Amino acid sequence: MPTKIVVTDHLEPDFIWETDQLRARGFDFTWQQHQLKFASEDELVPAIRDADVVVVNMARMAAGVIGRLERCRLIIRHGIGYDNVDLKAATAKGIRVANVPDYCPQEVAEQAVMLILAAARHLPEQLRSMDASVAKGQWDFSAVRAVYMMEGKKLGIVGCGRIGSRVLRMTAGFGMTVLVCDPYLPDKEKKALGIETVPLERVLAESDIVSVHTPLTDETRGMFNARTLAMMKPSAVLVNTARGPLVVDADLAQALRDARLAGAAIDVYDFEPPRRDNPLFGAPNLLMTPHLSWYSEESGWSIREKILEDIVRFLEGKPPRFTVNPDVERQG
Numbered sequence: 001m002p003t004k005i006v007v008t009d010h011l012e013p014d015f016i017w018e019t020d021q022l023r024a025r026g027f028d029f030t031w032q033q034h035q036l037k038f039a040s041e042d043e044l045v046p047a048i049r050d051a052d053v054v055v056v057n058m059a060r061m062a063a064g065v066i067g068r069l070e071r072c073r074l075i076i077r078h079g080i081g082y083d084n085v086d087l088k089a090a091t092a093k094g095i096r097v098a099n100v101p102d103y104c105p106q107e108v109a110e111q112a113v114m115l116i117l118a119a120a121r122h123l124p125e126q127l128r129s130m131d132a133s134v135a136k137g138q139w140d141f142s143a144v145r146a147v148y149m150m151e152g153k154k155l156g157i158v159g160c161g162r163i164g165s166r167v168l169r170m171t172a173g174f175g176m177t178v179l180v181c182d183p184y185l186p187d188k189e190k191k192a193l194g195i196e197t198v199p200l201e202r203v204l205a206e207s208d209i210v211s212v213h214t215p216l217t218d219e220t221r222g223m224f225n226a227r228t229l230a231m232m233k234p235s236a237v238l239v240n241t242a243r244g245p246l247v248v249d250a251d252l253a254q255a256l257r258d259a260r261l262a263g264a265a266i267d268v269y270d271f272e273p274p275r276r277d278n279p280l281f282g283a284p285n286l287l288m289t290p291h292l293s294w295y296s297e298e299s300g301w302s303i304r305e306k307i308l309e310d311i312v313r314f315l316e317g318k319p320p321r322f323t324v325n326p327d328v329e330r331q332g
């Protein structure tokens, strides 16, 4: 029986390149693609029930879905974070889960630095001021709040893995003191980066800018909530390019409205795209981007090549490049 590869939901316009590549290598396979990002479990299961390989972008691979898969041996998460895949359920069923951790760390770090600068230098206000000035025929800076230089201030980095460490290196020329919170960073990494880590409480209390780069886990979900946001300086800004649910949107919106936080720049949301009634809309001093930190022309192709490589490896009987549930091997 040919190997059945099914894509649950995708950003790519088509998969002609992938199917041509697999055909050219002589593999016996079928390829199906869907747009089931928002599908219920009952809609998702019939599409992937008898797939050998499932490639998933945003669709939820909950335990109820995974439990009903009949042949699946590999789930490839199209991206870095794999919080939409129930790892426990996959491991229990002997399904390997792969991600693509190395396709866009540079892009996300570049976006984080862009947002750090834009939030610190109040870019949206400067754009509004430009429009107002042109309309009036004279400079009008009335919409621009006080801007403080970044040099000499403190930058907090929460999560110093692939992306956080790039932000650390990129901002090295800003003349800021950097405070890093990452309780799991190996000593070897700390040494290589020339840093010591500090507790989250210290990052929150002292930083002028906090940039978040942790994965979404049970521990990090809701990490930025009313209690922790209140620990930040009222002059501080929060930048989140990691995962929406790390921040409680309603609490962040309230902190901005109450001027208990000077600003925020957010690329990721609890529900995506955010619904009209998301409390963040209309909150002051907030810059929102549409979960595009990952994007560049290079990364768009890089992820296709890397996923293709994992599919080829599967068809050749080899494990994927990165397995996120290595315990699966013990399941036999």
Ligand SMILES: NC(=O)c1ccc[n+]([C@@H]2O[C@H](COP(=O)([O-])OP(=O)(O)OC[C@H]3O[C@@H](n4cnc5c(N)ncnc54)[C@H](O)[C@@H]3O)[C@@H](O)[C@H]2O)c1
Pocket (backbone or CB within 6 Å): 080, 081, 082, 101, 104, 105, 108, 158, 159, 160, 161, 162, 163, 164, 181, 182, 183, 184, 185, 213, 214, 215, 216, 219, 220, 241, 242, 243, 267, 268, 291, 292, 293, 294, 295
């Ligand atoms: N916006 C986007 O387009 C986009 C694109 C790619 C990745 N991401 C997200 O960026 C984030 C970082 O990705 P990465 O590749 O750097 O991951 P990574 O695994 O390389 O690094 C994450 C770091 O966070 C640390 N960490 C874990 N729990 C922590 C905690 N409780 N407190 C502090 N640190 C903690 C880990 O030790 C690790 O060093 C992920 O959430 C990922 O999903 C977003």
